[in-house]
Amino acid sequence: MTDPLPEDTPDPSEGFEPAGYDPSVVERKWRERWAERAANRTDIAGARRPFYALMMFPYPSAEGLHVGNLFAFTGNDIYARFQRLQGLDVFEPIGFDAFGIHSENHALKLGVHPTALIPANIANFTRQLERAGLMVDWSRSVDTTHPSYYKWTQWVFLKLLEKGLAFKKKAAVNWCPNDKTVLANEQVEGGRCERCGALVEQRLLEQWFFRITDYSERLLANLDTLDWSHTTLTAQRAWIGKSEGAEVRFKVLNPLEDAGSAAVHVTAEIGSGTNEIRVFTTRPDTIYGATYVVVAPEHPLLGAITSFEQRDAVEAYRAAAARQDVIARKTNKVKTGVFTGSYAVNPATGEMMPVWTSDYVLMDYGTGAIMAVPGHDERDFEFATKFGLPIERVVVGAGDNARTPLREAYVDDADGVLCNSEKFNGVPVRDAKRMVTDWLESKHAAKGVVNYRLHDWCISRQRYWGPPIPVIYCDACGTVPVPEKDLPVLLPNIPDFKPDDSGVSPLARHEEWYRVPCPKCGKQARRETDVSDTFLDSGWYFLRYPSAGLDDVAFDKTITKKWLPVNSYIGGNEHAVLHLLYSRFLTMVLHDSGYVDFEEPFTKFRAHGMIIRDGAKMSKSKGNVVNPDDYFDGWGADTFRTYLMFLGPFEEGGDFRDAGISGVKSFLTRLWISARDSHTTGEPDREVMRELHRTIRKVGDDIPKLSYNTAIAEMMKYLNTARRGERKAHRAEVEPLVQLVSPFAPHIAEELWEQLGHTKSVFDSGWPAFDAALATQDTVTIAVQVGGKTRGTVVVAPDAVEADVLAAAMADAGIAKFVTGTPKKVIFVPKRLLNIVL
């Protein structure tokens, strides 16, 4: 039942409607309007000023969109909308990284097949993302689990295979006993599985690898050319881990002949036909201090160099080391080890050095063997002390001499000078590294080498939910790539997709699937049954978006040239050494094969911060997860978006708390009221216009820096000015503010823009022009200091010179009383400050 309106009440359907700000009405209206108008569709072929604004695509979890996702996407969306307001043709795509262990584990837990789970999750994500008001071009969305996508993931694999960059090898790999698959080094954190936290085991398995280590130097060197977040660059440099040093060869005397001759000082004869141990060292300068050699328990020479007497002890030690899990080995820093019974000859001194084996030497770094210099390496010092091995000083620091006893390892390599090193005595360490290497090289005992910590990328996964690796094994022809015309190798829909401990994928249980004729000879052959790592799916997706939908090619050459490299990429720093490293590597490979004409995919990358709650990471177990739906319903997407950006600096994240959100809502409400009540009578206020133009400049400066929190603060400040004392704003005072707000709160901005009489979208209205003349102030307030202490202020013209300001200051009794003598000097900073020094 509705009462008729009283006669004198203006009809609300005329003019502003609805009279109050109701986000749910406004946001629904504009979601529909944008969809009808295909407002966010980018003209990929016709764009004149392309701008590719990319965000890391989400994994569509069953829990739905996380505020962390929303925070990142909103940050990207603001930047993208801002670029569009600058007149660029912006492409803001999104997709779903839906293959992988995470999705599969979830399906296992729920007892649902991933082929049923994933589409439901994607639908839910899509619904939530649409409510967020992102300027996403949904027509070019990608789903990594769709055959039209993974066909090309398999194609990428074949390209690497062609170049010899994909290869199969039997190696010690990280095995997650919980997820029952191998993991890449990048997916192991502190000896635990990055996803499930289980202790990782070592397994000797034959696996597919990508030879990313061939690109170590390029991956490192190119970092200097990238406009990336500093923290991300640092993390990548550390991961690649370049060390310069030398590989030194040590002759090992036959243990059967020479056992027991430890005390005998012999000069080794080079080339006496025994074994040789190669070690990597970054301190070749300390070779005169090397007193023993250590090989890893997995070292292939260990058996050959072990003496008869030591065989049982060494074998027991080796077996014990093999049983240890990775984390126990790397965290248990108490030194253990066994003497092998043989001796290596120090090429510098000619002395015999005992060869030990110990698990503090790792097989997967360097050569798996070290020369131990206990005087100048902490670990060697500890080991030598424990086992009574000789410790010798070969470097002196300030205040020491060649005979100063070493109570701990002296490791400084910046200021030290060599001693006890024959002809190198007195040479500074930094020069000696090179000189000793050259000298050893001349004796054919060493060579200078560069070592990287980076390992080849293991891409095999013994799981179901991924793209099958497109390879066929034939008894006659060997390893045969699946011909491109036969792609995709479809992932069969099998009910029993649960992984087991066998070291092979569940697909290996399906003979009907893996038995195929050899593409070369036609004889019966067998498919590879492992699938590839999810990071291969995400390693090239940015190339697919602009070409999404094309069936005959992974990415079109012309389109790619036009849209890539990506202009702006925003994502989480947890991918600093995963996705961001793999994508760079794959792009380099595609560049070298002539498929793309750039080697770096992301010109600019910014890592966003993390949203935490009550000082802790959000997690289900802590019960502090924020569900975006509740906030969309309760506050509206515009308020929620703006609030997230107002929490703190975008690149630092912030602590989510409900307390502050009302401030943002009331800002938007007041904006609504001011727009509704704006008038066109008379001229806009000069002071208000001055603030407006200062705000236009500040917001325009802040958005490209992703300094969203300060941009919002500035807009709030301006609105306060325009509304001060219950004043109603002139239309010319509010209209530009609607444009400034639009990247943050797109729905309300569109609505107000329309209510203000515009027919086109606010996003096609351009960015308000900054007028320097209007922003100029008539007067400035200058701080006056006496002897460095602020004693007052004076108001003067902006172009006032020192003498004017000084006169004004002295005319102020409150200031003048501090000027007790003749000023020694006066410091004047125009428009800012005057300091009278007594």
Added chain:
RNA sequence: GCCGAAGUGGUGGAACUGGUAGACGCGCUGGCUUCAGGAGCCAGUGGGUGCAAGCCCGUCCGGGUUCGAGUCCCGGCUUCGGCACCA
């Protein structure tokens, strides 16, 4: 241990190349307005001291450079992130 980032009111956080520390928001105090409102508006809000104008002290701690330091330099402490028996 090494590498990186950061320590500012009750609170989230501002502060350009060294130039009035605390913008903006939350919270709090007092007031106006409204049938009502997670509404709007006005004033105040770092600490100490004083009737007051004011004065003194204040950006993790200790030194230093400077007319002037949150900002630069040296030495510590703490927190967060990365790497970690990497030779």
